[in-house]
Amino acid sequence: DVKVTQSSRYLVKRTGEKVFLECVQDMDHENMFWYRQDPGLGLRLIYFSYDVKMKEKGDIPEGYSVSREKKERFSLILESASTNQTSMYLCASSQGIAGGLYNEQFFGPGTRLTVL
């Protein structure tokens, strides 16, 4: 079974702190994604990566950065946390495109971040 793990289920930080959220997948997937999920807004893509050291901005990248130094690990960084970044953060991974078919995404359990 594909497994996507996230470093914390719950995290409480203070405004201005630097926050690291880590995600690890064990299926050698090329693509990795960071989403945030807020009530009524569905899943919004923050950043994604389709290869090591490659990153692309999603819909809401402001206030975030990412790092992918190894294929299995994708980190989300909040340089200076703010209260409006309180949210559920979900990491996902997927295989690369094969035969023109887009592959399913496998999600981690999520990190509920509260910024005070």
Added chain:
Amino acid sequence: GQQVMQIPQYQHVQEGEDFTTYCNSSTTLSNIQWYKQRPGGHPVFLIQLVKSGEVKKQKRLTFQFGEAKKNSSLHITATQTTDVGTYFCAGPMDSNYQLIWGAGTKLIIKP
């Protein structure tokens, strides 16, 4: 830009009643995926539809992809408490690296 609209946002049903959620894309999609998120859980892939007019069934769940490949629906027959959760549709962006997600439909079973 590309958008996927999903309705309704919520649906309250009595156990045993049917449930349907609809997705409409602003552009033609190469395929569409459906996910389910249980309360307190994370999205889990249910199915992918690829062909125009495709219909797939998983037990009490029926998935349809429109002829123009711009809309899709998920229908659950005779809902059970295990069906509770939020159902999302998602279609690939033209770039093919990311999915565009509908806002989800939350299925609530009335006691």
